[in-house]
Amino acid sequence: MDKQSEKIIATFANLLEKGNWDEATKASLQSLHEELKKNLHRNQFKLDRTLKDKAIAIRLLNQTISDLQKHQQLLEKSNQVLYDQKKEIETQKEIVEEQSKQLANRLGELQMSYSELERFAYFASHDLRAPLRTITSFSEILGIRYLDKLDKDARTFLSFLNSGAQQMNNIVDALLEYSRVGRMDDEFKETNLNFTFERALYDLRKLLAEKNASIKAAELPTAMVSKGAMRKLFYHLFKNILVYSSANSLMVKLRCEEKSRFYKFLLTEDNNALEEVFPSYFFEDFRIDTPGGFPDKGISIAICKKVILLHYGIIHVEKNDKDVTRVIFTIEKK
């Protein structure tokens, strides 16, 4: 109870004590005095508790605000960490982009060098043909006009000359063809590979007849390819089999499996004749001088490999679980 209330109560009590009251009035006043004391006590309690609650509520709210601020600070800290990480990622991205750019430039340079090389190979091959043709022509004239004037040794030398010129002509032809892959008629378009396959067989019809061979394909897809390049691929693969297999009859089969991102082709021969034609290392590197002394075989395989690369695929030789050799190649779906 505050001092003023206490003073009022004390004054009231004093008046009650010292006043000259009749019994009934005194009893009423005493009751009133008790009621007054009680009410003052209640009001004082309410006031005290309200003040205390107010203080606690303010403290609670301040603390809650403080907690929220701490949470906010934590969030801001986390945000800063995230921001720093983002910046770091951006920096890394810039570095990667820069490196990609450099890589692209290098690739461009490489492509340019490669193109130059191809052009050089093309023109060199092309230009080689003229002197080669001169050598061949004049050695032929020499053989026709002066054969009876030449002794035995001279005739043998002339024969070597003709043979070498012919071999070189073949190599130049192959080199020219190799350099043409990706240059001519190589626009990518929807192509029914069944037709391309048939065209390759048509080109090889004489060899097929000579070798008593059969080359069949299961349904092939229509794919976005370089039609000319694919024709070369089929042609050279089959030609290699027909030329370099010692089997009396051949039953070659081609089938294609469609995968999510590419087409997978599998080439087999019923009597495992491919083992002889395509040793396991066969598509691993480029070589003109192949074992067995068939220089154009090497060029031919290089052409196959180049066609596959042009279509972002791979080509290799493997044996299945029955030890049958098969040639597998893929081309990317576009």
Add this chain to the structure above:
Amino acid sequence: MKARAINAKSLEEFKSQIEEAKRQHPTFSLCILFCSITFSVKDIQYICIQNELDLFGCTSSGEITDGQFYTSQTISGLILSMPSDSYRVVECDRMGDDSFDMAFRAGKSVENLFAEQSILLLAQGVGANADLIIQGLQHAIGKSTSLFGGLAGDNLALKRTYVFSSEAIYSDGLMMLVLDNQKVQLHGLATSGWEAIGVFHEVTEAENNVLLGIDHQPALDVFLRYFGSFDDANVGLEASENTSAQYPLQILRDDGSLVLRAPLFGDTNRRALVLAGGIKKGDKFRFSISPGFEVINQTVEEFGALQKKAPDADALILFSCIGRLGAFGPLMEDEVRGIFEYWDKPMIGFFSYGEIGATEGAQCDFHNETCTLVSLKDIS
């Protein structure tokens, strides 16, 4: 059923009132009694036995009789002319069991006393886990049995409380008054009014009713930070002096309901907060402050709604949390009188260390800061 509420400031006065009541109505058979721990329970037992009254009671932290409450050490008794076959006082000592096993044992002993029954429960106020008591009891008798009651007090000394019958006095046990619902009807309601404030916090460490960690910080430090009127010098004091019980934790149950846990005092050695009820790791809670005085009217109105549902009562028993007394002070009288006037029937009660009962639309639970009322009606 005849009922009379008495309040005595001394054993002599109590004896005199009991004898007078018995003279007027010799059929009085049962005395429900709450008294200050300063009284000799043995003497009370003796007086009741002398007057052929079964006794069911506990010590308290303030008593209620009719529309008045007393904090000056009194005895509040409700004497009832209840037929002896309509009730049974059942005692259960702890005997080394934990709270669950003790309550389960007690529940099994009353499982088939009556075809339909309800239970008034008084349990020790210090050292018991009231949540486990309720769980153990309900495990034995099921959840459909009405269960109301309170935890005994000791004038906020928080040292030792007693529950008692005519024959037993336990400082570590529980008492049950089992009522035959076919003869005596029981209605009850628990209501609070405390408002939560601030953000949700998480209990990160706890042992029974000792709250050790809040949001990975020492619980006492967090509490002191929020309720700055306490300091290290007085948090270790009893709840009557630090008034912490007025600021209960509102724990969110899985079913979305809230249960209040009043902090009794701080353990400065462990930097922990000792609560008037169990709490467990992972519990989510909000702090609360004392409600405004308008809650008194709201509480009274809620019991007005109960009165409409159960208008006829022979007697009333009120279990009011000691925290309410701290929060409402002399205005507590308005709540007690308001409730009493709805029925205007004999009513006793006490200020407890925890209440057992169901809030509106919820199942029976253990509470703090509630006002829990039970009405009894003879229907035989």
